[in-house]
Every structure is written in structure tokens, then in C-alpha cells.
Amino acid sequence: MIQVPSPPSTGIAFKPLDSVSRSFLDRIEAQDAKLKQQFETRLSVAPFLNRQLVSFQANKTRSSYRWFKYKEAFSAALVEELLQNRGVLNGHILDPFAGSGTALFAASALGIDATGIELLPIGVEIMHARQLLRCEFTSDDFAALERWRLVQPWRNSPVRCTLGVLKITDGAYPPETLESIERYLTAITDESPHVQTVLRFALLCILENVSYTRKDGQYLRWDARSGRRQGVKPFNKGVILDFDGAITAKLSDIICDTHTFEEQIGLFDTEQSNVTTGQLNVLQGSCLQELQRLPSNLFDVVLTSPPYCNRYDYTRTYALELALLGVTGDALIALRQEMLSCTVENRSKSLLEINPDWQAPVEAANGQMLLQAILEHLDNQKERKLINNTGIPRMVKGYFYEMACVVFECLRVLKPGAPLFMVNDNVRYAGASVSADLILSDIAEKLGFRVPLITVLQQGKGNSSQQMGEHGRKALRKCIYVWEKPQ
Numbered sequence: 001m002i003q004v005p006s007p008p009s010t011g012i013a014f015k016p017l018d019s020v021s022r023s024f025l026d027r028i029e030a031q032d033a034k035l036k037q038q039f040e041t042r043l044s045v046a047p048f049l050n051r052q053l054v055s056f057q058a059n060k061t062r063s064s065y066r067w068f069k070y071k072e073a074f075s076a077a078l079v080e081e082l083l084q085n086r087g088v089l090n091g092h093i094l095d096p097f098a099g100s101g102t103a104l105f106a107a108s109a110l111g112i113d114a115t116g117i118e119l120l121p122i123g124v125e126i127m128h129a130r131q132l133l134r135c136e137f138t139s140d141d142f143a144a145l146e147r148w149r150l151v152q153p154w155r156n157s158p159v160r161c162t163l164g165v166l167k168i169t170d171g172a173y174p175p176e177t178l179e180s181i182e183r184y185l186t187a188i189t190d191e192s193p194h195v196q197t198v199l200r201f202a203l204l205c206i207l208e209n210v211s212y213t214r215k216d217g218q219y220l221r222w223d224a225r226s227g228r229r230q231g232v233k234p235f236n237k238g239v240i241l242d243f244d245g246a247i248t249a250k251l252s253d254i255i256c257d258t259h260t261f262e263e264q265i266g267l268f269d270t271e272q273s274n275v276t277t278g279q280l281n282v283l284q285g286s287c288l289q290e291l292q293r294l295p296s297n298l299f300d301v302v303l304t305s306p307p308y309c310n311r312y313d314y315t316r317t318y319a320l321e322l323a324l325l326g327v328t329g330d331a332l333i334a335l336r337q338e339m340l341s342c343t344v345e346n347r348s349k350s351l352l353e354i355n356p357d358w359q360a361p362v363e364a365a366n367g368q369m370l371l372q373a374i375l376e377h378l379d380n381q382k383e384r385k386l387i388n389n390t391g392i393p394r395m396v397k398g399y400f401y402e403m404a405c406v407v408f409e410c411l412r413v414l415k416p417g418a419p420l421f422m423v424n425d426n427v428r429y430a431g432a433s434v435s436a437d438l439i440l441s442d443i444a445e446k447l448g449f450r451v452p453l454i455t456v457l458q459q460g461k462g463n464s465s466q467q468m469g470e471h472g473r474k475a476l477r478k479c480i481y482v483w484e485k486p487q
């Protein structure tokens with residue numbers, strides 16, 4: 001049995017449990033132990049895996065990947081490691097939760113064709129701008145960027161364009177920064193469509209840094225200097241960057257990295273770059289809709305990281321960027337509902353109405369004993385008003401049932417013998433460890449995948465302070481699941 005080292009004790013005392021909760025948790029622990037035994041020989045701690053590799057951290061200094069800090073991304077180095085270890089040198093990869101496109105760009109640079117599905121316009125825009133810079137940007141376009149960097153035309157521009165505002169982004173910038181953004185948006189309208197796209201992308205890359213906000217998983221956190229009401233301890237995000245300096249530095253990075261990339265692969269003729277890199281195709285929408293439209297047996301690899309079941313709300317944390325891209329308040333709410341259920345606000349989706357063929361994944365989730373024990377516990381906690389948010393049981397249920405359908409579709413679209421790699425975290429609610437790795441691997445096996453390996457990151461993740469205070473500290477596994485479609 002693998003042992004994930006526990007995080008150090010914090011000395012926080014935790015509350016004793018009532019007997020009903022204890023008996024629910026005992027059942028969960030028994031089911032968890034049974035499932036762990038089922039996968040015992042396949043759970044393996046991998047020394048090569050570290051937090052840097054499975055997060056955005058390793059992209060921070062990497063050419064092109066460093067432009068937009070997509071906090072929930074994994075690293076290009078991880079994608080390369082997984083593909084090269086597996087001997088995947090060509091073919092076609094799919095990422096149904098493409099985010100900023102790390103899997104797609106890393107695979108494409110290795111000569112592998114890549115298809116991604118992404119729901120949020122911000123991810124799609126990042127991929128679009130990167131693809132444009134890589135394949136279609138001409139030397140005239142680069143000259144225009146260089147002129148913007150040197151001359152800073154926004155500084156003398158009038159304000160004719162206004163920045164879109166959402167309720168949750170109102171007042172996000174110091175007044176002089178807002179004015180500069182609006183001058184910038186006005187000045188870019190004089191440029192060609194390609195240059196406009198890249199200039200807008202550069203702006204997207206710096207919005208958080210010039211604002212009063214910080215992305216904080218579940219929501220946008222506001223600095224006290226914004227004038228927004230604060231909790232007991234006022235929040236200070238540190239330096240808020242000056243607009244002119246931040247945008248000029250970003251344009252420098254983009255110009256520098258794009259030339260470096262072209263020099264690295266020995267090309268300046270952009271057309272030829274398609275010869276060495278794989279084709280890249282992005283589908284905007286929910287993978288619950290898009291996957292079912294893809295043909296069976298098409299892909300050589302699925303490599304992905306879905307949202308974790310951790311209440312992170314991408315529609316809130318990326319609200320500044322979505323507002324700039326013209327997403328309205330109603331559209332934002334609709335996007336939140338279309339996301340894989342991972343926030344307490346997600347209503348349940350009628351999966352069998354989306355696709356009547358999803359009876360099999362729904363039944364696989366119905367028959368997953370650990371999942372059912374967790375759901376019963378969470379419902380009971382909700383009934384007895386012991387849970388800190390009543391949306392948690394619905395979110396956890398939605399997450400696993402929707403993921404079962406995604407797994408079912410991934411199996412269908414993969415070629416026989418092809419692997420699937422999935423990065424995901426376990427979570428914990430109301431004292432119950434939710435072993436997403438075991439639950440999803442069991443569902444995958446029931447649906448027809450082979451599960452040769454669940455690779456565990458050496459250092460388990462800690463718990464939220466609320467979970468620790470009430471239930472003590474337990475290490476949570478962060479894993480890469482390795483599944484295969486049988487031959």
C-alpha cells in the first residue's frame with residue numbers, strides 16, 4: 001500500500017463527531033479502504049513528479065507559456081514527459097478541458113496534431129492569440145507590435161472605447177489605469193485585425209497585475225485600496241503595477257519569445273512552421289456537448305486536467321478578462337452553469353437529455369459504492385444543517401456523474417490501445433475524504449478502460465483550515481491517472 005507523507009501537524013484542535021456522522025464516515029472509510037485495496041498494486045508514488053511540474057509554476061519562465069498566467073494550468077514539461085515516456089511521437093491528441101492550451105501547444109511542438117475543447121472565452125482567446133503569433137503573424141505585424149512597444153500610442157489617444165464592466169469587476173482598477181486601458185482599447189482599433197488580437201491579448205495578460213484584485217480560487221479577492229468592504233483583516237495584494245510599464249514589458253516578452261521560437265526551430269518563414277508542428281484545432285463550448293460530436297476511434301492520446309471538485313469558480317476568478325472580452329452578466333451566469341459542476345452554484349444537468357446513450361456512465365456512477373456512501377453522508381449533513389454550504393452535495397454528485405459521461409466519451413473517441421492521462425486532486429468535505437482518483441478510476445474500469453497506473457505526487461496536499469479545525473488533518477492525494485483503451 002502506498003503511503004503519502006502527511007503534512008506536518010498544525011496543532012489545531014478538532015471537534016469530536018456525533019455518532020450519526022461517525023457511522024457515515026466509518027462506512028466511507030471502509031469503502032475507501034476496499035477500493036484502495038482494489039488498486040493497491042497500481043497506485044504508485046512517482047519520484048519524477050513534483051508540484052512544479054503538475055502546476056503552472058514550471059511554465060513561469062518558459063517562452064510563450066509565461067505570457068498569460070493561467071493558474072490552473074499544468075506545465076508543458078509535464079506534457080512532454082508523459083508523451084515521450086509513452087513513446088508518442090505523432091498522431092492526434094485531445095484535451096477536453098484545454099484551458100490555456102498547454103497540452104495542445106506542447107504536443108503540437110512535438111509534431112503531434114492537437115484538438116482542444118474549452119468552455120471559457122478567456123482560454124479560447126489565449127490559444128487563438130498564441131496560434132496566430134506562431135503561424136500567421138507577418139514581419140509587418142511584428143513591426144507594428146515593436147512600434148507599440150517603443151512609441152506607446154495609447155498615451156496620446158482619446159477615449160472612445162469603454163471597458164466592459166460586470167457587477168463583480170466594478171471598480172477593479174485605479175482611475176488612471178482604467179483611463180489608460182480605455183485609451184489603449186481605442187488606439188488598437190487603428191491596427192489590422194491580427195495586430196489588434198495580439199494587442200488585446202497583451203492587455204488580457206496584465207489585467208490582474210494592474211488591478212486591485214487577486215485570483216483566489218473560489219473568487220476574486222479585493223485589495224483594501226479599492227475601497228471595497230473588507231473582512232477583519234484588510235487585504236493588501238502588494239505592488240499594483242503601473243499600466244504603461246506593465247503593458248510595455250508584456251509586449252517585450254511577446255516579441256522576444258516569438259522570435260526566439262522561430263529562431264529555435266530555424267524558421268523565419270512562418271508558413272514553413274506548419275511543416276514541423278502539429279495542426280492545432282480549438283473547439284469552443286462545453287465538452288459535454290462537443291465530445292459527442294467527435295468521431296469514434298480518432299485520437300492517439302487524451303491528456304487533460306478537468307476542474308477539480310474544489311469549488312473553484314473560473315467564471316469569478318477570470319471575471320476581469322471575461323468582461324474585457326465582452327461577456328455580459330447574463331452570459332457569465334450561463335457559462336457558470338455550463339461548466340463541469342465544480343462550484344456550489346452549479347445546478348444539476350439532465351445528462352440523459354443531453355445524450356440518451358449516457359445510461360452506461362450514469363449507471364456506473366450509480367453503482368460506485370464509495371461515491372454513493374459519500375453522497376449519502378453529504379445529504380445527511382445537509383439535512384441536519386451540519387454542512388457549511390448546502391450546495392456541496394449537489395456539486396459533488398454533479399461532478400462525478402458528469403465526469404463519468406466525459407470518461408465514457410473519451411473511451412469512445414480514443415483508438416484501441418491508446419492512453420488517457422488525467423491530472424486531478426482528491427478533496428475533502430464534511431470530514432469525508434473524496435478519493436476522486438479511486439472513484440474515477442473505478443468508473444473508468446467499469447466503462448471499459450484498463451487502469452494500469454495511478455501515479456501519485458509525493459507530497460499530499462493539505463486541507464482547508466475549516467476542514468482541519470473540524471475534522472483534523474489528512475493528506476490528500478494529487479495524481480495522474482493513466483488509463484488505456486483495450487486493443
Ligand SMILES: C[S@@+](CC[C@H](N)C(=O)[O-])C[C@H]1O[C@@H](n2cnc3c(N)ncnc32)[C@H](O)[C@@H]1O
Nearest residue numbers: 073074097099100101102119286287307339340
Ligand atoms: C484545470 S483547467 C485546465 C488547464 C489546462 N490543462 C492548461 O494547462 O491550461 C480546467 C479547464 O476546464 C474548463 N472547463 C470547465 N468546464 C468545462 C466544460 N464543461 N467543457 C469544457 N471546458 C470546461 C475550465 O474553463 C478550465 O479552463
